[in-house]
Amino acid sequence: MANARGASETRRAIMRSAADLFAELGYSNTSLRAVAADAGCDPALIGHYFASKEDLYSAVVEETVRPAEAIREAMERGDPDAAEWLMRHAVADWNDPVQQRRILGVLRSAADLPAARERLSRSLLPREVADSGADEVKVWLISSLFIGVNTSRRMGLLDPGLAEDDEEMVRALAPVVAAFLAPQGIAGGARASS
Missing domain, CATH: 1.10.357 (Tetracycline Repressor; domain 2)
Structure with missing residues (x-):
């Protein structure tokens, strides 16, 4: 159960960071590496939750x-x-x-x-x-x-x-x-x- 909670929190942190960086920099100027750094996770972890930057953006749009x-x-x-x-x-x-x-x-x-x-x-x-x-x-x-x-x-x-x-x-x-x-x-x- 702790792992599921940790995974959920990591995904939320990635989403929050992506939303903030898309707001500040726009889609084109936001890199997955920057999102990972802001979220405090390894860049490879983003690929675990989202297939691409466009997929991450789509998730932010869908939630927003x-x-x-x-x-x-x-x-x-x-x-x-x-x-x-x-x-x-x-x-x-x-x-x-x-x-x-x-x-x-x-x-x-x-x-x-x-x-x-x-x-x-x-x-x-x-x-x-x-x-x-x-x-x-x-x-x-x-x-x-x-x-x-x-x-x-x-x-x-x-x-x-x-x-x-x-x-x-x-x-x-x-x-x-x-x-x-x-x-x-x-x-x-x-x-x-x-």
Whole structure:
């Protein structure tokens, strides 16, 4: 049991280090040797858990970027509070410093490398969500809204009062999200008029 715990802790340390270095340096400038040094393990040990740097990046993305599942759940709820629930879920992620570092690393790396962009894209709409019958356009649009608002917030582009007040952020964005969640929301209306 101690070995399993040690292996799990080592894998988590590698993931944390990779997420931090992807955030700081981007995908292209992050080496597996640097990740191992930061995680305090032998570089060969990374190969035990991850087949390649791309595989490590994919694991970081999968653990970090996960709005589609929450969006699908909000769509299935179908109640008037679903948009507010979803916004609170997003704000909780935005306020978690570890999650923030990982999100920034994923976005920075996606800007660097086409393969990283493809992995991020697949994470925003995983196969199980697409197969669930959820409106893919709405999932993409809500995910994009969350990424844009979160990035603007982190860069100081939003009004400080709004950016620092979670409740105000929820109140401001919940009606927009509710429009996307509605059965004939923005995406449905856009398709109907084209």
